[in-house]
Structure formats: structure tokens, C-alpha cells
Amino acid sequence: MTQPAHLHPDRLFPSAEPARGIARELYAEVADLPLICPHGHTDPSWFAENGRFSNPAALFLTPDHYVLRMLRSRGLSYDDLGVPRKDGKPVAEGRAAWRLLAANYHLFAGTPSKTWVDHSLHWAFGITDELSPETADRIYDTIDAALATPELLPHAILDRARVEVIATTEFALDPLVHHQKMESAGTIGRVRTTYRPDDVTDPSRPAIVDNLKRFGELTGEDITRWEGLINAHRKRREYFRRFGAVATDHGVPTANTADLPLVEKQALLDRILAGRHDANDAELFRAQMLTEMALLSVDDGMVMQIHAGSRRNTDPLLFTERGPDLGADIPGTTDYVGGLKALLSRCGNEPNLRIIMFVLDETTYARELAPMAGYWPSLMIGPPWWFHDSPQGIRRYLDQVVETAGFYNLAGFNDDTRALLSIPARHDVWRREVAGFLANWVAEHRLTRSSASDIARHLSYQAAKDAYRIS
Amino acid sequence: MTQPAHLHPDRLFPSAEPARGIARELYAEVADLPLICPHGHTDPSWFAENGRFSNPAALFLTPDHYVLRMLRSRGLSYDDLGVPRKDGKPVAEGRAAWRLLAANYHLFAGTPSKTWVDHSLHWAFGITDELSPETADRIYDTIDAALATPELLPHAILDRARVEVIATTEFALDPLVHHQKMESAGTIGRVRTTYRPDDVTDPSRPAIVDNLKRFGELTGEDITRWEGLINAHRKRREYFRRFGAVATDHGVPTANTADLPLVEKQALLDRILAGRHDANDAELFRAQMLTEMALLSVDDGMVMQIHAGSRRNTDPLLFTERGPDLGADIPGTTDYVGGLKALLSRCGNEPNLRIIMFVLDETTYARELAPMAGYWPSLMIGPPWWFHDSPQGIRRYLDQVVETAGFYNLAGFNDDTRALLSIPARHDVWRREVAGFLANWVAEHRLTRSSASDIARHLSYQAAKDAYRIS
Amino acid sequence: MTQPAHLHPDRLFPSAEPARGIARELYAEVADLPLICPHGHTDPSWFAENGRFSNPAALFLTPDHYVLRMLRSRGLSYDDLGVPRKDGKPVAEGRAAWRLLAANYHLFAGTPSKTWVDHSLHWAFGITDELSPETADRIYDTIDAALATPELLPHAILDRARVEVIATTEFALDPLVHHQKMESAGTIGRVRTTYRPDDVTDPSRPAIVDNLKRFGELTGEDITRWEGLINAHRKRREYFRRFGAVATDHGVPTANTADLPLVEKQALLDRILAGRHDANDAELFRAQMLTEMALLSVDDGMVMQIHAGSRRNTDPLLFTERGPDLGADIPGTTDYVGGLKALLSRCGNEPNLRIIMFVLDETTYARELAPMAGYWPSLMIGPPWWFHDSPQGIRRYLDQVVETAGFYNLAGFNDDTRALLSIPARHDVWRREVAGFLANWVAEHRLTRSSASDIARHLSYQAAKDAYRIS
Structure with missing residues (x-):
């Protein structure tokens, strides 16, 4: 049966020869590889309940x-x-x-x-x-x-989609009940959690003080002292790792980091716990916590994901009526060089540190991200994120990062989705676009045909496993 | 007779098959559609006098x-x-x-x-x-x-170019004498004015105080009171609508908006009328007036155009010797998310509001404008403006806005010209580029051939009529 | 003998006909032109010693x-x-x-x-x-x-590479001993120096006070007085011109310029000589010195190169262990419109002034640089710099600057390298990319074949000679 036009087998490939033929070949080599889904927002209850x-x-x-x-x-x-x-x-x-x-x-x-x-x-x-x-x-x-x-059913969908690994994302205070159930069922490994402590690191959340108190109770640490707060994270990260977590994730409005002396960190924490912090304090706390998370990653080897640059809830009416995550989050400019300076100066050369940057401000691809990832051993560039996880978005991304960062400082693909059925679709677009991009370069004699095959396989599968240290 | 090389019938189309052939077909479908010219700077005396x-x-x-x-x-x-x-x-x-x-x-x-x-x-x-x-x-x-x-002669040129509608642009204090003459002659409708109140909304103009006084006299309103000032605009907008105006236009250095309490608005107006304002006041007044104009648009349905981001008269010598609009205006960075926040929070969900954004900072296409237009019902993206109204400019624009905003949040084309004879040329470039862009996507099997036809016709003609509410 | 894949004779050309064939022809017309290397960092001892x-x-x-x-x-x-x-x-x-x-x-x-x-x-x-x-x-x-x-040997390499002119870059305090030797040997002309006074214009250098003192001694000027400092530059520029210098070069973190009254300039100099300056003073001094250098260029006709936008030494560990220029310099955002305002307002219309801008923030190509170079007679745009001197970088550059600045406001190519053997390789990539870019436009009927030939030759050879006033 021939496919209808909107499902054409050559869709997204370069339309002219010789690039089209090369893209077809490269795509055929990767189309059926298993899926590695190291970052996303699927509901863990689906996999725990399989309803x-x-x-x-x-x-x-x-x-x-x-x-x-x-x-x-x-x-x-x-x-x-x-x-x-x-x-x-x-x-x-x-x-x-x-x-x-x-x-x-x-x-x-x-x-x-x-x-x-x-x-x-x-x-x-x-x-x-x-x-x-x-x-x-x-x-x-x-x-x-x-x-x-x-x-x-959810597990049948995972099977059919050849999902080898899929990570969900849970906040620090999440009890991980669904993952506990999966642990009993022996499905942790294929399904994993991710440690996303925004609920206890972002003072702009109204519940921050309560959250920090619960964080202390949950971990048995005195979170009113800076050392106790960090210990609480250390313990909670360990708990998440029991449920397969290989990574942490941090959703931040900017990429700012800080490296304050202990006395200033304690004073900052005091202001937050007393409810006396302002917007600058909130930013500074988030900035310091990014550095703390990096230092904990140096210790425990968890891969650190930073999703920076979204201005959340820009429509107050929508937020009041229906809540967050319904389309009113809009990207803004982001300064990675200045923002990450404190963190990288502190521990950017640590062999055990790995940070994957996700970007909404495409102007930083060639200007900041690629030069940084092409220098720091700890930095990798995540795939195009959110609005940019699209054919043109992927083309702009590869156009702007590869020459300076190379293919091997990229973290492969993340589907980053809440929609289970879109997972194979999104990986398919990535694989088609990678095949098309490489095919153009082979056709321009910028890559040999065999290295294009290596890179296509790498970016379709192995890069994500390597980047997230999934063995 | 064959065309010389610089007028080749395939100019601007993709050079390789199959995209070239598809572009030819799509272009043929739209090349002879009438022209909708909802924003421009032609001289109304041309159309009133036909000399x-x-x-x-x-x-x-x-x-x-x-x-x-x-x-x-x-x-x-x-x-x-x-x-x-x-x-x-x-x-x-x-x-x-x-x-x-x-x-x-x-x-x-x-x-x-x-x-x-x-x-x-x-x-x-x-x-x-x-x-x-x-x-x-x-x-x-x-x-x-x-x-x-x-x-x-001007009207013969309009006929030959198949201009269905053309808007000129006049300041708030303009008596519209040429449009009055056209009203008598029955040509209002094909020719229309546009309300551009920069002369009474921009305190950086040396004549601002005099202008505001004349504005009060012209409308019989007490412009020393904020309510009176807004009423003066309301009346003046109504007057412009008599001469076909469907839109307002605002030339602003930034996209900043404000939503101040009345007492602060009045104090700001007092400072301006007293000649005691500084650059911050001027920016704040412009910002507040954008929100006021939006609120008036909610009432009277006039489409609001914002042309933001030009730093005017960057060469003081040229300005002193010969005046403005001679090439020394240069774009700068523009923050749309932060800038429009006050206005959109106030009335961005009003069904009657329509704002068309014109952009000189292309970095905002994918990062801010497309995400915003793809969310707010009141926002549309205007065509590439000024330096970017060019083949590569149009390609970058479509590349960066369509995937997130779709084709139907675009406002079609504006020629925005002072040069009457360039109008058909500019529309022709737009139509060729749209045809070429769509042809590439059809050739990549991303659009069906029939939806490409629909979109080509829409972007060449109907989108501008719809966006500007021209019936 | 056929070339292996990684040295394919068609490499970098458009892969589809008719553009590929046109690119081949255009490239053949320029491939063997002599090389003009007006900016770079080769070691002058190589050419003095020929070891x-x-x-x-x-x-x-x-x-x-x-x-x-x-x-x-x-x-x-x-x-x-x-x-x-x-x-x-x-x-x-x-x-x-x-x-x-x-x-x-x-x-x-x-x-x-x-x-x-x-x-x-x-x-x-x-x-x-x-x-x-x-x-x-x-x-x-x-x-x-x-x-x-x-x-x-170095001179044999220059011969084989058909290097007609090559400029090295020396600081203001450099005694130019290698160039003195070349002067005796009669090789000045093919090899030239360039005046890069960052060592005496950048107060963020720890040795700035000592450097300024030595600068005074070297020139016999009283550098504690502003007029003396400027005279010292005037003399030193003249000295450099003896060794073939046609240009100055300025490596600055921003494009900021200033035009202060004399009393403020003197006070600023006083603070620097007293070691009492802060970061703002350092920025202001650099900003003022750019304007002073422009004014000296108006007098002596030396071409002024501005390399703006690199944040240097972002890894303190690397700097401590091994020093600068080892990969830890990362670009940042740069404001050219605001930054150059003071300088251009002062002397931007001087017929004798020529400034070549080198850019690391590609977002400024279409938004600022092309509009500025397309207006100011004194401004030209240098070729893609550093991370952007690459096939995709050159494509983005031409895509974004040509329509507004034209081809004739471009300064041709610079290899800007420390690696002698990469010089022919870099010029070759530029010539291939220029050929490919023009070929695409010829194939789209946007340029005639004969004007493409003119432009290809110009950008490959003559543009650099003209821009740098090399006769």
C-alpha cells in the first residue's frame, strides 16, 4: 500500500539528488534502532499501572x-x-x-x-x-x-516503540510511589526517575518555606543550616538513584550561577526561611543551588541537566483560571557565558562532572554554547528544546553547533514530552533530520559516507546513552 | 521576446527540481491576484491630485x-x-x-x-x-x-498594479486634507489613511507640548487631564476612520508597555506638559500610550500596528544638514516578552484586540514572536520589515516563525514603501519567496500540494485583508 | 590520480545542478589568485629568520x-x-x-x-x-x-602559497626587531606589521602602568598628559608604518566608544596611572582610546580594525596553569549601534577614516552591522571571524550581510591565523564558499553570471587590498 502524501516515506529529506538518496540510506540505517528517552515528562503511573x-x-x-x-x-x-x-x-x-x-x-x-x-x-x-x-x-x-x-496499554506501546530506556521527572519531595511499585515489578531500569529539585531550590514558588521544611523532615536533615540543606539533597539524590535516576534536572529562568562564601549562603537561606527574600535573593539562591548541584554531581556522578531561559506563566489570566504548563511560557534571552562562569570556575574541569545544557535562545548556539561545549570537558549541548524540537529547529541547531562543538559534544536526542504516542514520532523526526543534514554534507564532500553512518548511529542512539551514563 | 537575465521568469525560485517546478506552479496561481497594501508611506496628495x-x-x-x-x-x-x-x-x-x-x-x-x-x-x-x-x-x-x-499618473499606476486597497499613514494632527478631497471624489476605500499618533505620544519630539495643545484644540478635549487625553485619541481615531482607517500605527524605539495607576499617569502627563520630563519619562509615556491605544482598539476595533526597534537618526550630522528618514536609522535589540507584558496582561485576551508586530531584531522571530503569536489570540506577526523585506529576509522569517506560529498567525504582506513604483515589485518578491518556500516544503513532503496552494493564496492576498479587517 | 573523498575537488560546492556547475566555474576563476593576508598572527621571526x-x-x-x-x-x-x-x-x-x-x-x-x-x-x-x-x-x-x-622553509611556503602580502600583529611596545631585520633584507612590503596597542590601551592588564611608562620612554612623550599620550601613539604609529603597517588593530571586549571632554580624559588617565581605576574606568578608557585611534586614522590614513566581543580567559585554572590563547575565550553579545555611537558621531563621515569591524555575535550581522556598513562611508564589515571562519559561518555571514550592505562594503578575507600552513587552506575555504554562494544566486537568477565573476574575484583578492589600502 502506498503512503498518502502526509506520510510520505521520504518526508523531511533533502528534495534533490544526490542528497536525497544518501539521506534515504542513512535513515534506513537508524530508523529501527531502539529509543533512548533520557528526559521527558510522561506520567509514571502509566508504567506502574499499565492501565x-x-x-x-x-x-x-x-x-x-x-x-x-x-x-x-x-x-x-x-x-x-x-x-x-x-x-x-x-x-x-x-x-x-x-x-x-x-x-x-x-x-x-x-x-x-x-x-x-x-x-x-x-x-x-x-x-x-x-x-x-x-x-x-x-x-x-x-x-x-x-x-x-x-x-x-502503556507497556505495549513502549515495546512496540522499541523504548529501551525512558526517564520520567519528579520533584525532590515526590515520594516516588509509582517508581516503588515499578521497583517491585522489576521494571526500574527501563523506566527511571530523574531528580528535579525545583520545588526546594526555587524561592519564587509560594510554598518554598513549607517545601524546605518537608524536605528536612523527609531526609532527617536540619535544612536551616546550609550544610544540612546540602546533605538533604545528597540523601535525596541517593534515594532517587535507587529508582534508576542517572540525572538531575533544573528548570531555571536564567543560566545564572553563583559561588558564595558559606556565611553569605547561610544568610541567604535565613532570609528565605524567614520569608524575607526578594526577587534578587530568589535568583541568587537558584544560582547558588546550581553550583551546589554541580558539586554534588562531582561526588555522585549524576548527570546535570539545565533547562534555562523560559519565562513562565506570562498570561496571568490563564494561570489564575487553569494553572501552569498550558502554553503561556515564552523564551527570553539567556547569557550562558556570564551565567555559568561561577559554576565552571569552581568545578568545570572536574572529570566526573557532566552538564547538559538545553537552550531556548538560539542566538547562543554558535555564539556561546558551541564554543563552551567545545572547550569544557564537563559541558555537552542537549538537543533542540521545546519550540525548537522541529525540522527547522534541528537544522538551525546542527548548522550552528557542529562546526565548533563537533558531533561528539552533543547529547543525542530527548523527546521531552508528556505525550506518550509522540515519542516515536519525535525520534523519527530527529533521525530523519540527522540523516538529511549528514546527507547534505556528504553530498558536499564535507563528510565521508562512512563517517556519516557512524555519526547517524551515534546521534540516533549511542550519544544519549553515553551522555547520560546509561549502561 | 525572451527576458534578459536580470528579469528571468524563474528568478528567486529554488534552482533545482522538483522544487523549482512546484514553485513555478504556485507562483502562477498567485502572481496576478490583486494587491492589498494595508501599510505604507505613499504620499496621499498623489492620489488626491493624480498629477x-x-x-x-x-x-x-x-x-x-x-x-x-x-x-x-x-x-x-x-x-x-x-x-x-x-x-x-x-x-x-x-x-x-x-x-x-x-x-x-x-x-x-x-x-x-x-x-x-x-x-x-x-x-x-x-x-x-x-x-x-x-x-x-x-x-x-x-x-x-x-x-x-x-x-x-498615480491612479493609472494603481489600476495597472491591481491595487485593491492602499493605506497611507498620517500623524494624529494631520488635517487629512488630501483624504477629504478623496472622500469627495469617492476614492476613499481604495485609498485609506492610518492613524499614527507618534506626534502626540512620543515625548522625545521637541514639539511634544505644542503638539499636545493642538491635539486638545483639534478635539475639544482637555488634554491636561489623562481622561481628556484618551478622549482626544478616541475622537481622533473616529475621525480617521471616516477616511477609511482600519488601523493605527506606532513607531517606537522599544516594545515596552506599561499599565500604571491613574494617579501616576496623570503625574507623568503633568511632567511632560511642564517640559520637566527626562528620557525615562518619555519611555514610560510611550509605554503607557501603547496600552491605552490597545484599550481603545478593544473598543473601536482598529487594528494596532507596532513598529518597534529602530534607533532613529544615529548620524547627528546628517540630521542637522538634511533631516530624518535618509538612511541613518539602525535597528537594535528588542525585548518583546518583557516589553509587551503589561499590555498583554491587561487586555491580551480581549477578542476584539488585534496587534500586528513588525520586527527589526530577527533574533526574536523564533525566540519570542512566534511563541507569543502562537499563544495570544490578539497577536499576529507582520511581514519582514525594512532591511528584512528581501529574499533572504523573507526566507529567514518563514524559517523561524512558521513552525511555532503556523501560517495563519501571519499578517500577509505589507510593502511599507514611499516609492509607488516599487509596490508591485515588492509584492512580487514576496509572492515568489512564498512560492519558493512552500515548494521546498512540498518537495520535502512536509505540506501537501493542495495545502500549499491554499497557503500561497492566503499569504499573497487574503491574509492581509483578514488581518486588517478589510471587508 | 583521483583525490580521496576528504579532498574531493568539488568539496563545499552546492551538491545539485545547476548551482554545482556554476560554482565549479567561479572557483576555477579565483582558485589560483594570489593571497592577500592583511590580518593574522604568524610569528615574524619565521620570516626574519626563515628557519x-x-x-x-x-x-x-x-x-x-x-x-x-x-x-x-x-x-x-x-x-x-x-x-x-x-x-x-x-x-x-x-x-x-x-x-x-x-x-x-x-x-x-x-x-x-x-x-x-x-x-x-x-x-x-x-x-x-x-x-x-x-x-x-x-x-x-x-x-x-x-x-x-x-x-x-617559511619563505618557500609563502612563495608556494602565492602570498602577495602578509601582515603580522605587534603590540605598541614591541621593538619590531624581526621587522627591522626584514627591512634590511628588503622583505618589508610582502611582510608587514600591524599596530595593536592593546598593551597600552587596556587598563585591565596588570602591567598597564608600567607599559604606559615604557610607552612614554620609547616615544619621548609625557604620557602623564593626555596630549602626550596621544602624541606617543602618533609617533609609534609612524614607526610601525616604516615597517609596512597599513592598519591598526584593537581587541576589545565590547564595541563601546566614548568622546569625553579633555578634562575628563585627563582625570581618567590620572586614575589609571595612580592605579586607582575600577572596571568601569577600564572600559571607559578603552572606549575613549578607540575614538582617539579613529581620530589618528583620520590624520594618518591607517585602517582601523576592531575585533570586539570576546570574553577572554573564562577558565581561571587554565590561565593560571598555562596562560592565555589556549581555547578558553568565549564570545558574548555585542552592541554595535550604541557602542560605536560616540566614535561615529565624532568622525564617522570623515573621508579618510576606514574602520573594519570583526564580529563574534552573529545576531548583529543583519540587525546592526549590515545596516551600519550600508550607511557609514567609514565602516566596512570584516570577514567571519574565529569560530565563524567556517563553511556554515561564511554562509550565515553572506546570507545576512549582503542584501543590506552589498558585496562592496565587505573587506574580503582575512585568515587571522597563527598556523602558517592553514593560510592557503583558509583562503581556499573562503573562495569555495564565495563561489558556492554566488553560484546559488546565479542559479536563482539573482545575479548575472558575469557580475558573479566580478564579485568572486573581488572578494577573493581585490577587496582585501582595497579595504586595507594596499597598493
Whole structure:
């Protein structure tokens, strides 16, 4: 059966020969490699419970802020799209919301969201029709029926997608109950947690004082003393490692780091615990904690991920009505050279330190990130993140980082998704783009055909394992 | 007759198949659509008087800061190019200046200026020779003779160019005498004004206090009170709408907005009227006025255009000798996320609000503008502006905005020109580039052929009508 | 004999027809033009002494911070790579270091370093094998043997590379002993010095006070008075011109300039000589000195080069252990519009002034540099610098500057290298990229074939001579 146009087997490859033919070959070499998913936001309860997904809208629409925000931007309301409200007022049901998505699916022309949805509908449900007002109900029914089958249970999806490793992300205070269950079931290893201590490192969170107190109780450390606070992290990181964690993750508005004397660190902590800190204190605390986390990584070998540069919740109305992570986070400029200076001066040459930088300010790729990763043994560049995890985003990324950082200072691919079914789609786009990029360079006689094969395999699979120290 | 190389029918299309053939087809579908020109700086007296243009240099050289600045940058003097001086000293006459342009026309290789001039010479005058020292006089004479014919009168040019709608831009204090004449003649609708109140919103203008006083007199409002000032705008906007205005326009050095309490707004106004404001006050006043304009747009439905990021008059000598708009305005970095925060928090979700952002800092395309336009229902992205209204500029723009904002959050094309004859040339470049961009994506199987047709037509014609609410 | 893949004669050209064929033709027209090398960091003793190079590692590895930093970034130690230590402790010898490079040569896939090394091995030594663990010793021995032959002496290399002019770079206090020797030998003209007064203009240097005192002694001027300091520069510039200098060079962290009243300049100098200056004073002094250098250039016609935007020595450990220029300098954001305002307002329209800007912040290409160079007669844009002197870097540069600045506001090419053998390789990459860029535009019918030839020749050869006023 021939594929319809939107699922063409050559999609995303260079359109002219000889590059197209080379891309086809390179892609064929990597298309079926297992998936390494070292950073993402899937729900650990899926893997602990292995229960069925509720309905198509809950799978493709309401958890996907990429899709929601586009529809909103063209005037559709989140009520009509079924996005829950804090006040509990009713919002649209699944099928009605799904029809709205279908009626407006042309808005997604050229977006990665469409690529992911198209791929998922085909990959998971065998659907080759494009979503449209005419096909909306038929596709909805097809998905709904399939969700009741064993083939669509979470572990079956992991199997079919050849997921070798997948990491979830949990806050420091998370009890990891789902991972405990997985430990008993023997699935830790394939599924892993990640230590994301933003809940106890970001003083801009209203609950910070309570969180720090609970952090002390949970670890039996006196978090009112700086040494105790650090010890609490040390213990909690160890606890997370029991559940497979190989990495920590830090979501920060800037890349600023600090390296203060102990007396200043203690005074800063005192102000925060007393609720007397201002925005500068909050920034300074986050900055100091990044350095502390790096020092703990030097000790325990956990890979440190820094996701910097998002200005969160820029729409106060949305936040009040429905909460975070619904599309109103927007990137800003980020200074990596100045920001990371304190941390790198302190421990950037430590052989055991590994930091993976994720970037929303593409201007830093060639100007800062590639030169830094091409110098510091501790620094690697993560794959294009968020809005930039897209065909053009990947092209701009490779264009701007490779010549200075080389291919081997890249951390491979992360899908970084909340949408389980988009995982194979996202890895597929990455592999196609890597194949296309390398094919262009082979066709320009900048890489030999055999080193292109090596690099394609590396970036599709091994780089992520190596970067995250997954053995 | 075959076209000479510089007017090749395939110009700007991808050079390799299959993309080239697809681009040809897409272009053929849109090449002859009418022109929507919702933002520009043509002289309304042209359309009110329909008189003849004086001479070739006055048409192609002296009003075109793109052309002037390039010649100046290579050492030619504005005196020799015929640019009027404030002190009234003589400058070169038309033909001498024209010969200088011709003698240096090789400097324009690869620039959009050359594309526009070449296209205009051919389109308006049937000239297929390239401008050069050898052809200078012949071309000058051909143009000069043609300018005396009815085919080169302003309305005939609009007809031939299939201009369906064209907007001029007038300051708030402008009496709109030319538009009044057009109203009598029944040509308002095809020609429209635009409300650009920089003369009464920008305290860095030396005449600001006088301007505000005249604004009060003109509207019968007490502009010493904040409410009166806003009322004056409300009335003046209504007056502009009588002459076809569908939009306002705001030329600001930054994208900063503010949302102050009334008492602070009044105090700020008091300082400005007393001549006691500093640069911070000026910035704050502009910032607050942007929010006020947005609130008025919520009421009256006028589309708000923000042209942010130009540092004006960076050469004090030029400004002293000859005045503004002669090539010494240079872009700077612009912060849209932080800048627009106050305005968007206040009214960004209002269904009646529409803001079109024009950008000189391309780093914000993917980092800020596309994510913002892909979220806020009130925000659209204007076409590449000024230095970026060029083939490469359009490619960078589409590359960086489409994946996150989609095609349907774009406002189509604006020619934004003072040069009447460049209007069809500029739209032609846009349509060729859109066709080429879409063709590449069709050839990479990222868009279906039929959705590419839809998008090409939309971006060439309907998007501008929709964005500006032109019915 | 056919070339191996990594030395393919079509390398870097567009891979599809018709652009590839056009690129081949254009390249053939410029490939053998003489080399103009108006800015670089080769060692003048090489040309004064014409002695043999010591060994392969000393030629290709230890002086090349591009190569060193990449190896370091993947965990290799500078000790093992033979980089000398300040404490004199032993480091690896040449052959051992060379083997390490060979064993890790895959890390350089896709980097300009590999292009330069591959080209140099072939061009200078006839080596067509790729460097690898298997070929390491054989290649080492081949090079080592060749270094003993007359063909590999510095002047023979210049001859073979068709170097017409090459400039070295010396600090203001440098006695120019090697150039004195060359003057006696009659080789000044082909080899020239460049006046780089950072040693007496940058107060962040610990030795600044001593340096200024020596500067006074050297010139017989009273450098404690501002006028004397400027006179000292005037005399020293004249001295450098005796040894062929046509240009000055200024390495500055920002592009900031100042134009202070004399009393403030004197007070600033007083603080510096008293050792009482802070970081702001240092920045202000550098800023003022840039304007002073421009004013001196107006007088003496020396071309002023500004290399702005590098944050130097970001790794304190490296600096302490081994010193500067070993890979830890990282670019930062740079504001050219605001930064150059004082200087350009003072003398930007002076016909005798020429400033060539070198840029590490690519975001300024289209936003600031091209608009500025396309306006100011005194400003030209230097070629892509440092990390951006690479195929993709050159493509981004041409993409972003040409449409606004034109081809004729570009200063041609600089190799800017410390590595003599990389000079022909670097010019070759530039010429290939220029040919490829122009070929694409010819294939898109944006340039005529004959103007592409003119521009290719200009950018490959004449532009540098013109920009640097080399007759």
C-alpha cells in the first residue's frame, strides 16, 4: 500500500539528488534502532499501572500545550477545547473538543505538532486519513476502540516503540510511589526517575518555606543550616538513584550561577526561611543551588541537566483560571557565558562532572554554547528544546553547533514530552533530520559516507546513552 | 521576446527540481491576484491630485533611502545625489544624480533595491536594459517621456498594479486634507489613511507640548487631564476612520508597555506638559500610550500596528544638514516578552484586540514572536520589515516563525514603501519567496500540494485583508 | 590520480545542478589568485629568520587552540597534548601528542579544523591519507622529513602559497626587531606589521602602568598628559608604518566608544596611572582610546580594525596553569549601534577614516552591522571571524550581510591565523564558499553570471587590498 502524501516515506529529506538518496540510506540505517528517552515528562503511573488511556482527546489534545496554544491563538477557547478549570466549571467533552481540533487542523500546516499527530495516528492506530472535519468522527471512533485493546496499554506501546530506556521527572519531595511499585515489578531500569529539585531550590514558588521544611523532615536533615540543606539533597539524590535516576534536572529562568562564601549562603537561606527574600535573593539562591548541584554531581556522578531561559506563566489570566504548563511560557534571552562562569570556575574541569545544557535562545548556539561545549570537558549541548524540537529547529541547531562543538559534544536526542504516542514520532523526526543534514554534507564532500553512518548511529542512539551514563 | 537575465521568469525560485517546478506552479496561481497594501508611506496628495511625477531621479533616487544610503556608504555625497539640504544650498539636479546612480549601480548587486528598480523599470516603462553608465541617459529619457503620459499618473499606476486597497499613514494632527478631497471624489476605500499618533505620544519630539495643545484644540478635549487625553485619541481615531482607517500605527524605539495607576499617569502627563520630563519619562509615556491605544482598539476595533526597534537618526550630522528618514536609522535589540507584558496582561485576551508586530531584531522571530503569536489570540506577526523585506529576509522569517506560529498567525504582506513604483515589485518578491518556500516544503513532503496552494493564496492576498479587517 | 573523498575537488560546492556547475566555474576563476593576508598572527621571526619548523606537533597541534580545545572538551589533558605549563613541569613530547590527535581525529568530523589540517597535509606534504591511528606515525615521519627540506622553509611556503602580502600583529611596545631585520633584507612590503596597542590601551592588564611608562620612554612623550599620550601613539604609529603597517588593530571586549571632554580624559588617565581605576574606568578608557585611534586614522590614513566581543580567559585554572590563547575565550553579545555611537558621531563621515569591524555575535550581522556598513562611508564589515571562519559561518555571514550592505562594503578575507600552513587552506575555504554562494544566486537568477565573476574575484583578492589600502 502506498503512503498518502502526509506520510510520505521520504518526508523531511533533502528534495534533490544526490542528497536525497544518501539521506534515504542513512535513515534506513537508524530508523529501527531502539529509543533512548533520557528526559521527558510522561506520567509514571502509566508504567506502574499499565492501565488504558481514557479517550482520544485526553491522549492527543488536552495534555498537549503545543496543540492547545495554536488553537487558542486563532480564537478558540480553552473551555471549548476541554481544558479543565480551577473553578470546576464544565468544559467541553472529548468528542466535541476533538471535532474542534479537526475543524481547525489546517492551522497546523507546517508545524511539528501536525507531524507528530499524523505520525502517531498512523503508527499507533494504522490511520492513514488526514484529520479533517470529514474524518474527525471516524478517526475518533477508531482510536477509542483501539484504546480498549492490549496493544495500546502503556507497556505495549513502549515495546512496540522499541523504548529501551525512558526517564520520567519528579520533584525532590515526590515520594516516588509509582517508581516503588515499578521497583517491585522489576521494571526500574527501563523506566527511571530523574531528580528535579525545583520545588526546594526555587524561592519564587509560594510554598518554598513549607517545601524546605518537608524536605528536612523527609531526609532527617536540619535544612536551616546550609550544610544540612546540602546533605538533604545528597540523601535525596541517593534515594532517587535507587529508582534508576542517572540525572538531575533544573528548570531555571536564567543560566545564572553563583559561588558564595558559606556565611553569605547561610544568610541567604535565613532570609528565605524567614520569608524575607526578594526577587534578587530568589535568583541568587537558584544560582547558588546550581553550583551546589554541580558539586554534588562531582561526588555522585549524576548527570546535570539545565533547562534555562523560559519565562513562565506570562498570561496571568490563564494561570489564575487553569494553572501552569498550558502554553503561556515564552523564551527570553539567556547569557550562558556570564551565567555559568561561577559554576565552571569552581568545578568545570572536574572529570566526573557532566552538564547538559538545553537552550531556548538560539542566538547562543554558535555564539556561546558551541564554543563552551567545545572547550569544557564537563559541558555537552542537549538537543533542540521545546519550540525548537522541529525540522527547522534541528537544522538551525546542527548548522550552528557542529562546526565548533563537533558531533561528539552533543547529547543525542530527548523527546521531552508528556505525550506518550509522540515519542516515536519525535525520534523519527530527529533521525530523519540527522540523516538529511549528514546527507547534505556528504553530498558536499564535507563528510565521508562512512563517517556519516557512524555519526547517524551515534546521534540516533549511542550519544544519549553515553551522555547520560546509561549502561 | 525572451527576458534578459536580470528579469528571468524563474528568478528567486529554488534552482533545482522538483522544487523549482512546484514553485513555478504556485507562483502562477498567485502572481496576478490583486494587491492589498494595508501599510505604507505613499504620499496621499498623489492620489488626491493624480498629477504627474516630476522626473526619474525624483521617482527612483531621492525619496529612496535604501538607494541613497548604499551610494553614501561607498563615498558618494548626498549633495551630488540631489538630496535637499536644510540650508537651501544647491544640490545636484536630476540627470546628474541619475548618472551617478547608474555609474555605481554595480554596488547594488544582490540587494533588494536592485530587484525593485529592475522590476519597476520593466513593469512601468517596458525597459529591459540593465541600468549602467552606457544606458543611463537612454533610460532617463524613456522614463521622463513616459511620465508625461496618462499611463503613469498615480491612479493609472494603481489600476495597472491591481491595487485593491492602499493605506497611507498620517500623524494624529494631520488635517487629512488630501483624504477629504478623496472622500469627495469617492476614492476613499481604495485609498485609506492610518492613524499614527507618534506626534502626540512620543515625548522625545521637541514639539511634544505644542503638539499636545493642538491635539486638545483639534478635539475639544482637555488634554491636561489623562481622561481628556484618551478622549482626544478616541475622537481622533473616529475621525480617521471616516477616511477609511482600519488601523493605527506606532513607531517606537522599544516594545515596552506599561499599565500604571491613574494617579501616576496623570503625574507623568503633568511632567511632560511642564517640559520637566527626562528620557525615562518619555519611555514610560510611550509605554503607557501603547496600552491605552490597545484599550481603545478593544473598543473601536482598529487594528494596532507596532513598529518597534529602530534607533532613529544615529548620524547627528546628517540630521542637522538634511533631516530624518535618509538612511541613518539602525535597528537594535528588542525585548518583546518583557516589553509587551503589561499590555498583554491587561487586555491580551480581549477578542476584539488585534496587534500586528513588525520586527527589526530577527533574533526574536523564533525566540519570542512566534511563541507569543502562537499563544495570544490578539497577536499576529507582520511581514519582514525594512532591511528584512528581501529574499533572504523573507526566507529567514518563514524559517523561524512558521513552525511555532503556523501560517495563519501571519499578517500577509505589507510593502511599507514611499516609492509607488516599487509596490508591485515588492509584492512580487514576496509572492515568489512564498512560492519558493512552500515548494521546498512540498518537495520535502512536509505540506501537501493542495495545502500549499491554499497557503500561497492566503499569504499573497487574503491574509492581509483578514488581518486588517478589510471587508 | 583521483583525490580521496576528504579532498574531493568539488568539496563545499552546492551538491545539485545547476548551482554545482556554476560554482565549479567561479572557483576555477579565483582558485589560483594570489593571497592577500592583511590580518593574522604568524610569528615574524619565521620570516626574519626563515628557519625550519621543529616538528609536526609543533606545527599542527600545540599552537592551534581550535584543535587543542576540541580534544580537551572530550576529556584529553593539555599535559598529554604537549601544551607547555607555566611551572615547567614536563608535558608530552611531539610524537606522543600527535598519536593522541590521530586517535581522536574522528572528533573533528565536520569541523573547519579538519578541513584545514586535511588541506595542509595534502598541500604542503602531498599526503592524501586521512589522519588516523593507523596512519599517525607514517604521516608524522613524512612531515618530519619534509620539514628538513628547503621547500618547507617559511619563505618557500609563502612563495608556494602565492602570498602577495602578509601582515603580522605587534603590540605598541614591541621593538619590531624581526621587522627591522626584514627591512634590511628588503622583505618589508610582502611582510608587514600591524599596530595593536592593546598593551597600552587596556587598563585591565596588570602591567598597564608600567607599559604606559615604557610607552612614554620609547616615544619621548609625557604620557602623564593626555596630549602626550596621544602624541606617543602618533609617533609609534609612524614607526610601525616604516615597517609596512597599513592598519591598526584593537581587541576589545565590547564595541563601546566614548568622546569625553579633555578634562575628563585627563582625570581618567590620572586614575589609571595612580592605579586607582575600577572596571568601569577600564572600559571607559578603552572606549575613549578607540575614538582617539579613529581620530589618528583620520590624520594618518591607517585602517582601523576592531575585533570586539570576546570574553577572554573564562577558565581561571587554565590561565593560571598555562596562560592565555589556549581555547578558553568565549564570545558574548555585542552592541554595535550604541557602542560605536560616540566614535561615529565624532568622525564617522570623515573621508579618510576606514574602520573594519570583526564580529563574534552573529545576531548583529543583519540587525546592526549590515545596516551600519550600508550607511557609514567609514565602516566596512570584516570577514567571519574565529569560530565563524567556517563553511556554515561564511554562509550565515553572506546570507545576512549582503542584501543590506552589498558585496562592496565587505573587506574580503582575512585568515587571522597563527598556523602558517592553514593560510592557503583558509583562503581556499573562503573562495569555495564565495563561489558556492554566488553560484546559488546565479542559479536563482539573482545575479548575472558575469557580475558573479566580478564579485568572486573581488572578494577573493581585490577587496582585501582595497579595504586595507594596499597598493
